[in-house]
Amino acid sequence: MIKEKVMEEIKTIDEDISIVIKDLTNNQWILKYKEEEVFPSASLIKIPIMIEALYAVQNGEYKLDEKIKIKESDRVEYSLISELKLGEYPLIDLITLMIILSDNTATNILIELLGYHRINEGIKKLDCKNTVLRRKMMDFQAAKEGRENMTSPMDMAIVMEKIYNKSIIDLESCNIMIDILTRQKHRDMLPRYILDEVTIAHKTGELSGLNHDIGIFYLENIHYLMGIFTRNGKDDLEGKRIIGKVSKLVYDLLNN
Known part of the structure; x- marks a missing residue:
């Protein structure tokens, strides 16, 4: 019934859309579409950058409270770190800001700290086939040259389910990741039209003409994973509205 209603809804959508929905409580896929x-x-x-950073902590290479120096050359746009001008941050703060505010300076510092090869090897170990890190945030020249970071809804679903099941790194690290993801400040996609107080561990992504959000919904009667990816729409606001509308439809059906 949920699958049919969602498919009926997306027939009216002009944007390219891909959706994954899984009932985590009963370990059953509800919908896999593109x-x-x-x-x-x-x-x-x-x-995956967050995951690899916590692997490095588990391996004893860094500590969560270890101070990481911020160079002026590290600072990019769309970053609280760039605005505040502090000279160093604890590693856990960089990880947290990278997720809850999608801070680009924090992300680039972690890429530099861990290295492309290591992050990409970690992605392969997560069983992701279509995900690769090729450039830092805000490096639009690299993107123009074809060095774009890529993923797929299924890859991200695999990663999020591993975090939910606490089957990667260790229990404490998975709890840290879930806590960070539930503190997400960008709430204009999956939670957009949900007025109830509901815990969602999620991460958004957006570029011009492209909007993604994937997360785990913790309802009283069910936990479920949902990811909606859109592109080639008329504008970004419409992409966010589509994600919000489909999410609200699924939420209402599963919450009842």
Whole structure:
């Protein structure tokens, strides 16, 4: 019934859309629609970067409270770190700001700290086939040259489910990641039209003409995973409205 209603809804949508929905409580897929479609990842690439940073902590290479120096050359736009001008941040703060505010300076510092090769090897170990980190945030020249960060809805669903099941790194690290994801400040996509107080561990991503959001909904009667990826719409606001509308439809059906 949910699958049919969602498919009926997306028939009216002009944008390219891919959707994954899974009942995590009962370990059952509800809908996989164009789930292997490959998209520019936008800020969703920050999820595997977070995972690799916490692997480094588990391996004893860094501590969560270890201070990481910020160079002027690290600072880019769309970053609280760039605005505040502090000279160093604890590692855990960089990880948190990268996710909850999608801070681009924090992300670039973590890419520099961990390295492309290591992050991409970590992505492969997560069983992701279509996800790759090729450039830092705000490096639009690299994107023009074809060095774009990529992913697919299914890859991100695999990663989010591993975090939910606490089957990667260790229990404490997974709890840290879930806590960070539930503190997401960008709430204009999956939670857009949901007025109830509901816990959602999620991450958004957006570029011009492209909007993604994937997350885990913690309802009283059910936990479910949902990811909606859109592109080639008339504008970004419409993409966000579409994600919000489909999310609200699924929420209402599963919450009842």
